[in-house]
Amino acid sequence: MSAEKAPALITPRTLSGFRDYLPAVMLAREEVLRRAREVYRSYGFTPIDTPACESLDVLLGKGGDESDKLVYRVLSARGDKAEMGLRFDLTVPFARFSAQYINELGTPFKRYAMGPVWRGERPGQGRYREFWQCDFDTIGTTSNAADIEAALVINDLFTALQFDRFEIRINNRMVLNGLLESLGIADKAAPVLRSLDKLLKIGREKVAEEMVREAGITPEQANRVLMMTDLTGPNEQLLTDLEAWFGGANEKATAGIRCLRELLTVAKAAGVAEGRIKIDLSICRGLDYYTGTIYETFLTDLPGIGSVCSGGRYDNLASKYTKQVLPGVGASLGVDRLIAAMEELKHPLLTGATTPAQVLVVNFDAARLGDYQRIARALRAAGVSVEVFPDAKKVGVQLGYAEKRGFKLAVIAGPAEFEQGVWKVKDLAKREEKTIVEAEVVGAVQSAVG
């Protein structure tokens, strides 16, 4: 025996603001991403990926920006230079990517991207320093067809994710900018809309105060802005009210209204359910770069968590990196927020199972492992996921394991069964057991697991 002391154990833990995904939640996340991928692909969006680390000059704004402070700096491995940082969203890397390859790729270019992003924010309830985004964008076209399609994608996405109660709220920055223009405060658009974006959080009164304070507009102007964004009603009514409000006198607003109307018309023609898409003049997204259609998506049963899929149209994606003008439209699914919502809503994709497999082959006799793997292989070939228990422990222990993990069936054979050429197939939920000849096991299991 050595006299050396064992080194002290290091406490296994995640860093503050970072999280592990355990099996039950990770199975749900994989399912969310799989379905999102399928929907995006069904519209011709193609996947791309960019590195987690980008050069700091690619990542950062002109300095002093609040968002710059959230960027994690990464040191070069053998030195102490901090020339790179972790991406804080998927939009900046996509802008850099587009500027770099657009001539090779051609336009229109439709891409999706899924991956973690990192922000050095104070962690809180459902707010992490690493979280997943899942974006789709069409660039290289100013056509409203792409804006309309984005709404169709969001609709298909939440339908595929088995939400039947959700609402896609749309607006158009041209309508908002037309309003500001008509009030003579077009140059104040950025701070006015940043304040308006806080409406749900801080309420009408505080928004008005902030507009006056931060944007330097008059209380009357602030009130006038909020009067228009207060308009509610069915879509058709709202469009008529907007037309009356502007009286055709503002070109921008007219164009914005026309885009909203076309979106609703085409969505209806394409078969989107009535009531799924709703004009909401108060949504605007805080970000300066949006210029046209705006999207937010709310879960009817959990509106308080905010929008779970948001985006909009922009005039120019990559002006920081290229003179080539790249207009586009896209949206981002907030994967972690959505999964938090699914947990709260006891969503059917969170099945509670911690295994993706449906069948456990019980290891009754270690010497028959070849037989257990043979039946498992036959089941796998038929599309059934099968785990073979590695140790010949007591059957009760193995069945307990199967129930805890969420397996549906157990398949069992010992000396008596091998002699007769049969297998016992046990339904773990119903606690029923059938004895089945080997040639019929695959069919029986298939029909039992659905």
Next chain:
Amino acid sequence: MSAEKAPALITPRTLSGFRDYLPAVMLAREEVLRRAREVYRSYGFTPIDTPACESLDVLLGKGGDESDKLVYRVLSARGDKAEMGLRFDLTVPFARFSAQYINELGTPFKRYAMGPVWRGERPGQGRYREFWQCDFDTIGTTSNAADIEAALVINDLFTALQFDRFEIRINNRMVLNGLLESLGIADKAAPVLRSLDKLLKIGREKVAEEMVREAGITPEQANRVLMMTDLTGPNEQLLTDLEAWFGGANEKATAGIRCLRELLTVAKAAGVAEGRIKIDLSICRGLDYYTGTIYETFLTDLPGIGSVCSGGRYDNLASKYTKQVLPGVGASLGVDRLIAAMEELKHPLLTGATTPAQVLVVNFDAARLGDYQRIARALRAAGVSVEVFPDAKKVGVQLGYAEKRGFKLAVIAGPAEFEQGVWKVKDLAKREEKTIVEAEVVGAVQSAVG
């Protein structure tokens, strides 16, 4: 016009050693991961995920280690403290994860994990500072059944990835350790096996020299080690030769030989093709923690790139974080190396297409967008991926776009077709066009895209 000068453009680029995935390669990577996921799941491995960033004490060895120098340090966002680093593999985070949750998870625990890892190495041909790993492990059991299963998983994985020419080479550290024991150099196992691991790279002579120099064994001992690892022949012959070599006198070697034999027997019973699994006494993996079965996987048509899926059995995964002993076995698919191989081999999963969609709906008349989205929606509902071109550009331009991207079909309708209630369906490769009544379009497209 403002007199201000526009800020200088920032050159869009990736950092040295980092890469973007453009559509054609990314489509292949998604397909590789999808198939790997399906195979892992079919054996009951469940997904987990851990953060990219871990605390440095979790990540680093006892200092001075060569691998520690490869770890990228990450600064806290608002300060200059470097208390965290980017993971350099998926094994260390899994060890930390296991120590943290194993009582909640129970054993055996089978997990897979897929994601990027980061190493500050000098970049080179096919060697990146960010690359993807795709691991599976079974922990909490010493049963050889789990070792056997790992070989079955690798076999199914490469079959699912449409490789028909590959070889899984296996060995067992117990045989190697038995050999060292019998030569009285068991205490030199770590440096001896680290040298042996370089056999393919530097050759027999240099390995022998290094063993003498680094491990301090005699040239005769080095020669004896290499004599055994030189043994070649069919599996059964090799097992017989090994038994003769040891004559039953070394317990470890006997156990190792028994494990290898059982692996081959069960794999055969489970239906693994003859010749897929091959004993290779010279493979050992450099890492100190392996204690039993060892796996390497070679592509027959590209052996020079080295093993594309490697792993082995270990006695204790997480001793740095917990006193609980966690034996296990697993392997890691080198995704980027595999994709580089696929590019070199012109593998069928790299189709050359840069779109996941099969059908382009030509935008002939912008006013009929509702009709275009309606037919697209019907096709999507039938499982066909469909892109609607956003702008009513010339048909020739749209068809050129479709061909460049790799679409199979174009669906076209203008005033004449709308009047007759028909669509033109054009096969882009065959340059054939059919006119089809609307009710039959979905069926015709489905059968054309297969």
